[in-house]
Amino acid sequence: MTMKLYGVMRSPFVQSVVFTCYETDTEFELIPTENVVVRTPEFKAKLNPFGTMPALEDGDFTLFESRAISRYIASKADAQRAGNSLLGSTIEEQALVNVWIDVEAQTFFPPMKDAAIEWTYKLVPDAALVKSSLEKLGKILDIYEDQLTKHKYIAGDFFSLADIFNATLVYFYMRFSNPEQQGEFTNRPHVHAWLQSIYARPAWQKIIAIPETTDWSFLKKT
Amino acid sequence: MTMKLYGVMRSPFVQSVVFTCYETDTEFELIPTENVVVRTPEFKAKLNPFGTMPALEDGDFTLFESRAISRYIASKADAQRAGNSLLGSTIEEQALVNVWIDVEAQTFFPPMKDAAIEWTYKLVPDAALVKSSLEKLGKILDIYEDQLTKHKYIAGDFFSLADIFNATLVYFYMRFSNPEQQGEFTNRPHVHAWLQSIYARPAWQKIIAIPETTDWSFLKKT
Numbered sequence: 001m002t003m004k005l006y007g008v009m010r011s012p013f014v015q016s017v018v019f020t021c022y023e024t025d026t027e028f029e030l031i032p033t034e035n036v037v038v039r040t041p042e043f044k045a046k047l048n049p050f051g052t053m054p055a056l057e058d059g060d061f062t063l064f065e066s067r068a069i070s071r072y073i074a075s076k077a078d079a080q081r082a083g084n085s086l087l088g089s090t091i092e093e094q095a096l097v098n099v100w101i102d103v104e105a106q107t108f109f110p111p112m113k114d115a116a117i118e119w120t121y122k123l124v125p126d127a128a129l130v131k132s133s134l135e136k137l138g139k140i141l142d143i144y145e146d147q148l149t150k151h152k153y154i155a156g157d158f159f160s161l162a163d164i165f166n167a168t169l170v171y172f173y174m175r176f177s178n179p180e181q182q183g184e185f186t187n188r189p190h191v192h193a194w195l196q197s198i199y200a201r202p203a204w205q206k207i208i209a210i211p212e213t214t215d216w217s218f219l220k221k222t
Numbered sequence: 223m224t225m226k227l228y229g230v231m232r233s234p235f236v237q238s239v240v241f242t243c244y245e246t247d248t249e250f251e252l253i254p255t256e257n258v259v260v261r262t263p264e265f266k267a268k269l270n271p272f273g274t275m276p277a278l279e280d281g282d283f284t285l286f287e288s289r290a291i292s293r294y295i296a297s298k299a300d301a302q303r304a305g306n307s308l309l310g311s312t313i314e315e316q317a318l319v320n321v322w323i324d325v326e327a328q329t330f331f332p333p334m335k336d337a338a339i340e341w342t343y344k345l346v347p348d349a350a351l352v353k354s355s356l357e358k359l360g361k362i363l364d365i366y367e368d369q370l371t372k373h374k375y376i377a378g379d380f381f382s383l384a385d386i387f388n389a390t391l392v393y394f395y396m397r398f399s400n401p402e403q404q405g406e407f408t409n410r411p412h413v414h415a416w417l418q419s420i421y422a423r424p425a426w427q428k429i430i431a432i433p434e435t436t437d438w439s440f441l442k443k444t
Contacts, residue, residue, distance in 0.1 A: 049365040049368065049369070050325070050329060050362075050365060061314055061317075063317055063318075063321060064321060065320070065321045065324035065325060065328070067320070067324050068317055068320035068321040068323075068324050069317075071316075071317065071320050072313065072316075072317035072320070075313045075316065075317070076313060079313065091294065091297045091298060091301065092283055094293075094294075094297065095283075095285055095290055095291075095293065095294035095297070096285075098287070098289065098290035098293050098294070099285060099286060099287045099290040101290075102287035102289050102290050102327075103272070103287060105324075105327055105328060106287070106327065107272060140272075143271045143272060146271065147271070
């Protein structure tokens with residue numbers, strides 16, 4: 001039975017799951033699910049008690065949290081096919097993938113979110129918050145640059161879920177940030193080359209080819 | 223060779239790794255590592271470029287991020303022994319463990335941290351932030367209560383890393399919060415019973431038996 005993925009493609013968290021499906025040749029059906037739907041009692045009872053997207057339905061088995069969904073899809077794919085694992089191929093590789101997934105979730109995402117939300121959604125951005133967020137982001141990206149000087153991908157010399165989660169968030173951020181914010185990424189040569197190599201992957205090209213059905217006009221800067 | 227774990231026991235993130243070691247009978251040596259040490263260039267170059275604890279050294283292999291370290295220790299233990307896995311025993315169980323680890327990291331921790339930091343560290347707590355954090359926490363704990371009404375542990379009817387990470391954070395929070403904040407946990411019978419069952423485990427009893435070497439006097443409320 002084909003997995004059902006609930007969410008809308010404008011969400012970077014939905015995109016990271018779709019990216020994982022395409023990389024692993026996992027069939028899925030996307031069920032468009034706007035915010036009003038995920039907040040219903042039916043959605044919460046069946047798919048995700050927290051009422052957020054994405055959520056996954058695989059037969060009788062349901063799941064939420066994008067990183068957990070992607071890990072599940074990668075695990076199932078590993079059990080069914082030969083080839084590279086997006087989870088890492090040894091206990092050590094798996095551990096390094098987990099490190100850089102946690103860095104993305106705990107350290108990288110918060111200042112990106114603060115900077116992007118202030119700039120994109122607020123009529124009068126909190127200049128001090130944007131400044132402190134960009135300073136934090138710069139320090140983190142210096143560490144990414146150093147890591148990517150030593151390795152082709154963020155967890156090592158192999159493509160993994162850690163690249164998928166990090167790069168999908170950056171793509172979203174780049175779209176809704178100003179040139180100064182974008183410069184944090186484009187001015188670092190290894191970070192820039194790493195991102196370009198991920199966005200050139202056939203799986204990502206398929207994602208950005210999906211017709212845009214979201215009305216972004218509620219954002220002041222678009 | 224015995225693993226070396228760098229950090230101090232007052233950190234709930236160090237505690238969650240030690241908890242994992244005790245649950246899996248993994249030998250380790252704790253190297254006390256105060257903030258001043260983790261910020262040195264030597265520590266950053268060798269163990270964690272972000273300069274936080276805990277960090278792990280296992281022969282030539284090093285690792286940081288507490289959840290990634292615990293997953294690694296559990297994976298190595300799985301490869302070496304029979305018995306229950308802290309990671310889940312099937313692909314589905316593993317996926318559910320991952321869900322509730324991500325819920326802890328992404329949803330549960332932020333409002334707990336906001337409420338506890340305001341109350342514990344600030345001379346004049348931001349009353350509005352404490353109030354909104356407690357409201358968020360209450361809604362999340364209603365979902366935990368519902369989950370724990372259906373299952374013995376947070377990810378299902380088996381003890382896992384998701385219980386370790388969640389309960390370790392709560393213990394820290396309970397110690398540094400006021401009665402109103404603590405009531406969010408003690409007033410929900412299934413949440414309360416779940417936490418008590420975890421704190422009764424021999425592994426947790428070993429952790430709280432470690433002599434307290436931290437001077438907490440910098441906290442205004444102690």
